[in-house]
Amino acid sequence: MEILIFILGLIIGSFLNVCIYRIPKNKSIINPPSTCGSCGEKLGFLDLVPLLSYIFLKGKCRHCGERISLRYPLVEIITGLIFLYIYIINGLNLLLLKFFVQASILIVVSFIDLEYQIIPDKIVAFALITGITLNIFTKDVGAFSSLLGLAVGGGTLLIIAIISGGAMGGGDIKLMGAMGAFLGLRAAVLALLISFILGGIIGLLLIVFKIKSRKDYIPFGPFLALGTIIAMLFYDEIIIWYLL
Ligand SMILES: [Zn+2]
Incomplete structure (x- = not known):
């Protein structure tokens, strides 16, 4: 089962790569089939096997020899590992589906924000709708908690944006609102705290080591994503650890 889940993660990761490449360009994520970004040649089945294609093609297009971005295998491995980990700590149930969807959205958002410094509204709207819908079925987050999570998640960043005069982007505010609806109030607050701590530490390190x-501009979306995934998976553990 673990192997199946990991392979599922690799395949979904391969689809997330398509989303990361096409959504910022306003292209359909279903049509047309994948082509090489450099020569435009249509990619066959053998070019599209997650991870393995990259290894066998030695990271180059078989038609034009252009290097394939390392992002492709990276996104696939990250998705595979996150899916596997979610399965191990959660088991096979309805919550698994919700966590897979949420993690997938956050992976796409992070890589788009890193590359283009934007968080597309389309993805945020999709996150909000699926989050609220899935919560109705999984019943682990009530409607009121979901609404408060949205208000506090988005509201906190909106206040920071106003006070700081725009250091927080509109995309970050909307994303955290949607994730707050997914998480519910308490986990949303935890996600915010973790995002700020991680963003602060890593931002400081980037400046100290003169990388930035x-x-x-340091995109905050990936930190929100990381904070949300950690809060989503480890809420109970973190609260218990804190109280002890
Ligand atoms: Zn090519």
């Missing part, structure tokens, strides 16, 4: 200067 103080004036550089």
Whole structure:
């Protein structure tokens, strides 16, 4: 079962790569079939096997020899590992589906934000609708908690954006609102705290090691994604650890 879940993660990861590449360009994620981003040649089945294609093609297009971005195998492995981990701690139930969907959305958002410094509204709207819908079925987050999560998640970042004069982007505010609806109030607060701590530490390290200067833009979306995934998977553990 673990192997099946990991393979499922690799396949979904391969689809997430399509989303990461096409959504910012406003292209359909279903049609047309995948082509090489460099020569435009249509990719066959053997070019599209997650992870293995990249290894056998040695990271190059079989038609034009252009290098394939390392992002492709990276997204596939990350998705595979996150899916596997969610399955191990959660088991096979309805919550698994919700966590898979939420993790997938966050992986797409993170890589798009890293590459294009945007968080597309389409993805946020999709996250909000699926989050609320899935919560109705999984029943682990009530409607009121979901609504408060949305208000507090989005509201906190909106206040920071106003106070700081725009250091927080509109995309971040909307994303955290949608994730707050997914998580419910208490986990949303935890997700925010973790995002700020991680963003603070990593932002500081990037500046100390002169990888980024103080004036550089550092996308916050990936930190929100990381904070949300950690809060989603480890809420109970973190609260118990804190109280002890
Ligand atoms: Zn090519």
